[in-house]
Amino acid sequence: MNPAHLDTLLAILDEGSFEGAAFALGISPSAVSQRMKALEHAAGRVLIRRATPPEPTEAGEVIAQMARKMGLLRTEVDAQLSGRMGALPLAVSVNADSLSLWFPQVLSSVASWPNATLHVRVEDETHSKHLLSRGDVMGAVTTEARPVAGCEVRELGVMRYVSVANPRLLDRFSRDGEVDWEAMPVLRFGPRDRLQDLDLERRIGYVPPRRNVSEIPSVDAFLEATRLGLGWSLLPEAQAQPLLARGELVLLDAAQIEVALYWQCWRLESSTLHRLSRAVQEAASVLPPIR
Structure with a gap:
């Protein structure tokens, strides 16, 4: 061709x-x-x-x-x-939380390579499998442990999330010390973000059909919306800790959700792709290991 x-x-x-x-x-x-x-x-x-x-x-x-x-x-x-x-076009898919917290070290590594260009697609980690199979990206941070056809998989670690809310919001939607999960508004990053749904299913066994959901597709704005009380949310533990320490947010319970992350990339004899994979694994070494 x-x-x-x-x-x-x-x-x-x-x-x-x-x-x-x-x-x-x-x-x-x-x-x-x-x-x-x-x-x-x-x-x-x-x-x-x-x-x-x-x-x-x-x-x-x-x-x-x-x-x-x-x-x-x-x-x-x-x-x-x-x-x-x-020019080496390196197309990758990364979820927003990873891009904000640990993936910047990858940006630093690629910045030192001659003429490399990085095309980052911010996608929910559950959607990246589709991008790999389509050929839109050559590597992806994903929750999928099973390799996409033609790809290889490497463990990265886990992202730990905690359920938090503005203290005043919690007071408004609590009855006799119990959180009113059906009524309390919730935040999500976008339409593919199901973390809050999974957390609700764990808590009460179902997702309330008519709840107030706000979508905030920005890591910084999502954190600020949580702090201001627009809704409760699941935040990465490292991101939530400073606000919890200052009392601007409170934990809704002590439970954590652990999301296992993997790096999938094309199975290809490419020195550049191998180098990129090493950079991703080194950057993700700050994450707790997958158990």
Whole structure:
């Protein structure tokens, strides 16, 4: 398959449109369409669903993953032959809490590599399996211990979460010393964030159907919304401790939720990918081990 056509497929998926791909590649939208038609003709099947944004078909996911692997290896070969390292696009998926608390050490490591570029997608750790299988990312911090096809898995550690709330919010939604879980408003990071649901199922056996849920898709804003009393939440223990110490938050109970994290990446003979995996494991060494 023509490498230029493969690059065009990836540009469409990454930019979210044929027009965006044209701008990124420095060609016309009609040229993007022509390249895609040629690639689909070579593959013998449709690779992109012409939707908004464009979505890869099952065959398109396979081709996209192959294209990213080829692109990484091609860049490494060019570097070895010419002694010059081109841009190395490292696409990874990381959950927001990890990105805030321990993943910055990975950013520091990659910053010291010649011409490496890091494309970080902030996704719930339960969704990253889908991104790996589609070929959107070459590595992901995930809760999935079973390897995605074509990937290898390494243990990272556990993130410990505690249930907390503003003291005034707890007073408003407590009766005779018992928390009114059905009535107390709750926070979540986004529609895929099920931590609070899992915690409620553990506590009362079900998720109340008509509760007040606020979505705050920012780590800093989520912490602030919890502190101000917009709702109760599950926070990483390390993040909650300073606010608990100052009395700005209180524990709803002493129980902790432990979320086991794994690093999944493509099974590929790539020195850059191996280096990235080492950097992720070193950064995650601050986490308690998986039991």
